[in-house]
Amino acid sequence: MPAAGAISPLVASLWLLNIVLDTGGQLAFKAAAGDPTAGDGLARWKYMASRPWLWLGIGSYVAEFLVWIAFLSLIPLSEGVLLGSINIVAIMLAGRFLFGERLTRLRVAGIALVTLGVAIVGLGA
Amino acid sequence: MKRFYLFGFLLLMGFDTLAQISFKYAGTQALPVEASLAWLLRVFGQPWVYGAVVGYVGAFFTWMALLKHAPIGPAFAASHLEVVSVMLLSVWLFDEHLTAARVLGAIAILAGIACLGLAESREHAPEAAVI
Structure with a gap:
């Protein structure tokens, strides 16, 4: 595995783009699914489909x-998994600032452990 | 709510795992990879690609059901349970090897998800003492 300094500008750009798209997409899914006025069952899906969030998430x-495919054509999968683990932290912070999700100590510890675990799996593959 | 999360995240893990394993089978059965109609026909001519489709569609609907109540930060982290299940199944199905680092990573993921489960049960039990 090359050192972090060996990451080319193209790889860095794709990495950044992946973080932005993953975070933005998950926030859009949460905005669609978490809307309390959407109702239940089929009516909920009709409501979600009539608003942009669901489609923004799918896009x-x-x-x-x-x-991700372009990213993995430039670096090994294990390194991709390692770099991708940062998305978990990005989405945690975005949830905190956009949806006011409380970051209790136990939640932060849990999210940090999962992030670390995914990074270690990437390193050890 | 506890049962909703437990069932939901296990179902999500099941669909995600089905998609990943099917993807692997579909890719290897359609070798060699080439940008041709013949390759596409090979991909869609064997059953595994449909396993991947079922996995993706199932995971999408399960995820949207979970996000109705689940906060996105902890839920996204918990969805990585799939990493552990795919790792273990790959040892059995594809003869991949478990390294010490991968086992350590899997344990950290499981420990993290256990923390998130505990955090959630405290969220919904306001009578419990806040430490």
């Missing part, structure tokens, strides 16, 4: 898929 997901 981000498709774009992220393409960016």
Whole structure:
């Protein structure tokens, strides 16, 4: 595995784009799914489909898929998994600032452990 | 709510795992990779690609159901349970090897998800003493 300094500008750009798309997409999904006025069952899906959030989430997901394939064509999968683990922290912070999700000590500890675990799996693959 | 999260995240893990394993099978059965109609026909001519589709669609609907109540930060972290299940299944199905680092990583993920589960049960039990 090359040292962090060996990451090329193209790889760095794709990495950043992946973070932005993953975070934006997940926030859009949460905005769609968490809307309390949406109701239940089929009515909920009709409501979600009539507003932009769900489609923004799906669009981000498709774009992220393409960016991820391009990213993995330049670096090994294990390194991709390692770099991708930062998304978990980015989405935690975004949830805190955009949805006011409380970051209790136990939640932060849990999210930090999962992030560390995914990074270690990437390192050890 | 406890049962909703437990069932939801296990279902999500099941669909995510099905998608990943199917993807691997679909890719290897359609080798060699080439930008041709023949390759596409090979991919869509064997059943595994449909396993991947079922996995993706199922995971999407499960995720949208979970996010109705679950906070996105902790939920996104907990969705990485899939990393552990795919790792273990790959040892069995694809003869991949478990290294000490990967086992350590899997344990950290499970410990983290246990923390998140505990945090959630405290969120919904306001009578419990806040430490």
